[in-house]
Amino acid sequence: MAIRRHQQTEGTKFPGKTYVEAVLEPAYDQAKQELLLPMIEVHKAHLVMLLEQGLLTQDEANSIAKALIRIDLEQLSQGNYNGQFEDLFFEVEHKLLELSNDASGSLHLGRSRNDMGIAIYRITLRRKLLGTIGSALRLHASLLAFAKKHTGTIIIAHTHTQQAQPTTLAHYIAAVTDSLARDIRRLQAAYANCNLSSMGAAALTTSGFTISRERVAELLAFDGLIENAYDAVSGADYVAEIAAGVQLAAINLGRFTQELLLWCTQEFAVARVAAPYVQISSIMPQKRNPVSVEHIRSLLSSIAGSSQTVLTMLHNTPFGDIVDTEDDMQPYAWKSLDTLEVVYRLLSKVIDSLQINEDVLRQRAAASFATVTELADTLVREEGLSFRNAHKIVSRLVTQAVQQGDQINDLSLQSLNEAAIHTLGLPLRLSEKQLKLALDPEHFVNVRKVRGGPSPGEMKRALKAQQYRLNSLEQWLGEREAHLASASTKLNSILFDWQIK
Known part of the structure; x- marks a missing residue:
């Protein structure tokens, strides 16, 4: 207040x-x-x-x-x-x-500006929290639908910004969605701690009048009371928890947004943002700038900043009723929630209309050395080697190929056996067919059937679980929104009934 x-x-x-x-x-x-x-x-x-x-x-x-x-x-x-x-x-x-x-x-x-002000802040924040969670769920749905379309789209995943192993676009996006779901659950937890009533704490010691704190909490759709009256007007961790959850959500989403921008470059040539979300250059006719995604990235940084402002303003303040946690601080929490809510909606629209260059992805996967982990694994299975020895053989094979300017399709059984003889002193029994299969990116993906892997069967299970999770989160949101709306209707109905009696 x-x-x-x-x-x-x-x-x-x-x-x-x-x-x-x-x-x-x-x-x-x-x-x-x-x-x-x-x-x-x-x-x-x-x-x-x-x-x-x-x-x-x-x-x-x-x-x-x-x-x-x-x-x-x-x-x-x-x-x-x-x-x-x-x-x-x-x-x-x-x-x-x-x-x-x-x-x-x-x-x-029987009340004070103290307990009333905290209740008003909590009502405001819970409404904004639900709005933000609702938009996060819309993004979750968009990402899930996108992943379902690309379970067979093979991409090269990167570690340390270098090509690592083949996976699928669905596998990558499902990871982003899992991260988003954790952000949503953190906001849910923040909602639970926010939606508690301070009313009846009065200044800080309750009241000598026979008020009912429980009844006011019920009428205002709070889920319970902040039990201790001093805590009710002094504790500010309810807004700090929201700020921390929002800040982490912005940071997490910013990492994906940065990669999405890289995918849109001509050098990557992986993704194409739809026309409603790009802008042209005033001087360069060829430009097609995905500025909507750039704005998302910058806005996510501003969200992290606004959230940090909340935490910084709370730092080293007295544990009591104090203006530091009120008019000057609360707007930063509101702004961070409002901005995150609209960013979630915007990114959802971008994902819904995003075009993927599957041909380029397929060609790159086929031309990359990213599959050679599976070649090492094959040597373990077929030759009975330790993985470390298999790794040494394949590492020597690839090093020599790169030095000679060869591509992965130039790898031969002869060059593999030469690497094996150099490492072990004897050739391998592997066939040409087994070698080619081990270097096939689709095979690489298909054999990774372990829980959490990119194989088609495992991705089908994982995406089904994500859909179930999304349905559950949407049900939670619907129940909370209905509860708030019902309580407001009942409260106004009580006052209206007084007027007609």
Whole structure:
């Protein structure tokens, strides 16, 4: 919530111009866009609880309910900071007093700006979390559909930025999707710790009135309470956990985005971004720049930066209610979530329309020495050699071929036997057919049937498991969104029923 140490009343001085410019006005603008609706929801839930606990009369509750229903939220959301009130909270409180003939003065019974502010922040963050998770799931679905189309598309995988072994595009993308799913689960965990109610903690010691913390939590669709009242208004790890999860998600996705940009270069010539997501050059007619992916990369870096700002601002602050964790810090968490949400959506669209040059990939795999691990494995199986000796033979074979300018198709049984004689002192029994099969990239992929490998059968199992995981995550999201919507509907229904009785 906004800075709460100063409320404009008759006789007080207008806040300093620099204070307004640096703190009060930005906080007001942010609050009217992000915190106004959650603030009203908290008012409504607290009002219902006060009546049910017998702390207000029905007439008092009706007057306050009418004011809450009649308050012009559109006007408030379009307003400008004018210094009459320190912040949006006091402006809303003033309008409610006017609309209720001062009856709403009892609405603050048994609560504080402290517990209320934390509840409003948590409501705001949980909504943004669900939105971000929803877009992450859309990207998950796009990647999964893409992988299913490319289970037979053989690529050369790289380690240390050098050609390593053949695999499939589906195998690579499934790895990206697994990483994304872990990011989603971290955001789920952050949601669980965020969606707890601070209401009823009041300033930090609860209240002497017989309020029901549990009822307010239920009305606001929180999953439970922050048990300790001091912790409720002092703990800020709920937002730090979100920031950490978002930061890691941005870093993880940035690594894939960087590779996607490399694939789009003419030198790699692997991927082609669809026309709606590229831009031309003002001077070079041939240019087809995949700038949407570039923007994704830079935005992911900005997300990591905004998240780090949250963690840095929290560092070395006192463990108590303090403004450092409020107006100045919260917007960085909002921005990181909002930006990650739209980046997930944008990348999903790019993946949906991405074109892959399968012919180039196939030719490169066939011309690469990346398959020779399987040749070493074949020598172990067929010749009974230790893998280290098999490795020495194949390493010598490839080294000599490269020195002579030979390609993988130039490797012969004779040159293999020469390497074996040099290493072991005797030739091999391997046939020409076995040699060619061992060097075939498709064979390389097909024999790697171990769990987590790229063989067609294993990829079919893995992608089926990913689809099941996606369905489960989508169900979780749907249940949470439905729960929040249902609670809001019920809360407003209670107040409406009061008006017609």
